[in-house]
Amino acid sequence: GAGVSQSPRYKVAKRGQDVALRCDPISGHVSLFWYQQALGQGPEFLTYFQNEAQLDKSGLPSDRFFAERPEGSVSTLKIQRTQQEDSAVYLCASSLALAGGPHEQFFGPGTRLTVL
Amino acid sequence: AQSVTQPDIHITVSEGASLELRCNYSYGATPYLFWYVQSPGQGLQLLLKYFSGDTLVQGIKGFEAEFKRSQSSFNLRKPSVHWSDAAEYFCAVGPNTGTASKLTFGTGTRLQVTL
Numbered sequence: 001g002a003g004v005s006q007s008p009r010y011k012v013a014k015r016g017q018d019v020a021l022r023c024d025p026i027s028g029h030v031s032l033f034w035y036q037q038a039l040g041q042g043p044e045f046l047t048y049f050q051n052e053a054q055l056d057k058s059g060l061p062s063d064r065f066f067a068e069r070p071e072g073s074v075s076t077l078k079i080q081r082t083q084q085e086d087s088a089v090y091l092c093a094s095s096l097a098l099a100g101g102p103h104e105q106f107f108g109p110g111t112r113l114t115v116l
Numbered sequence: 117a118q119s120v121t122q123p124d125i126h127i128t129v130s131e132g133a134s135l136e137l138r139c140n141y142s143y144g145a146t147p148y149l150f151w152y153v154q155s156p157g158q159g160l161q162l163l164l165k166y167f168s169g170d171t172l173v174q175g176i177k178g179f180e181a182e183f184k185r186s187q188s189s190f191n192l193r194k195p196s197v198h199w200s201d202a203a204e205y206f207c208a209v210g211p212n213t214g215t216a217s218k219l220t221f222g223t224g225t226r227l228q229v230t231l
Binding site: 004033035040041042043044045048056059091093104105106107108109110 | 159160165220221223
């Protein structure tokens with residue numbers, strides 16, 4: 001596709017349920033980022049992949065959060081035992097990161113997660 | 117640690133008036149700087165970016181921004197606002213590493229445009 005796509009666009013979960021959020025980056029983009037955007041706030045970094053390697057997961061708020069990108073393309077963000085404070089929009093971004101040059105990140109529309 | 121401050125939470129301007137949105141950053145060196153716009157229910161769209169060179173950068177939709185190293189600022193401007201510019205605007209910084217790196221965002225400025 002032409003841009004970054006995310007699914008589902010909306011997810012409602014009961015507290016304690018597990019959820020999986022999917023991100024399809026722009027074809028050929030090496031770098032993939034996940035951000036969390038709470039209501040009324042700016043996005044906050046969660047984790048970063050370069051191809052299939054997870055190079056930075058310093059922003060994951062707890063061990064209930066897990067991300068993977070097994071084939072270096074599609075990525076999944078999984079949240080186990082969801083809590084109300086996990087309610088947020090989860091944004092995925094991809095970037096064509098070639099050595100020797102900076103590149104901007106292209107964002108998907110996000111998945112709005114509501115935990116009841 | 118890098119940080120971004122957008123001091124104006126909410127700004128209202130009349131259609132046709134000029135606009136300036138403020139952004140100040142804290143970073144040990146010259147960072148990469150970005151402005152994104154977010155419409156309700158949408159993802160972030162890049163308006164413009166500064167990596168190096170000319171400190172006045174032009175973006176899409178008639179926006180421009182000026183990097184001022186001495187003031188650690190990267191303010192966004194538009195000479196004449198259109199009603200369709202109403203949205204949330206985010207300033208972001210990233211480390212100047214030459215490759216893609218995580219971004220740090222400000223809390224955003226919500227722009228309202230009156231007709």
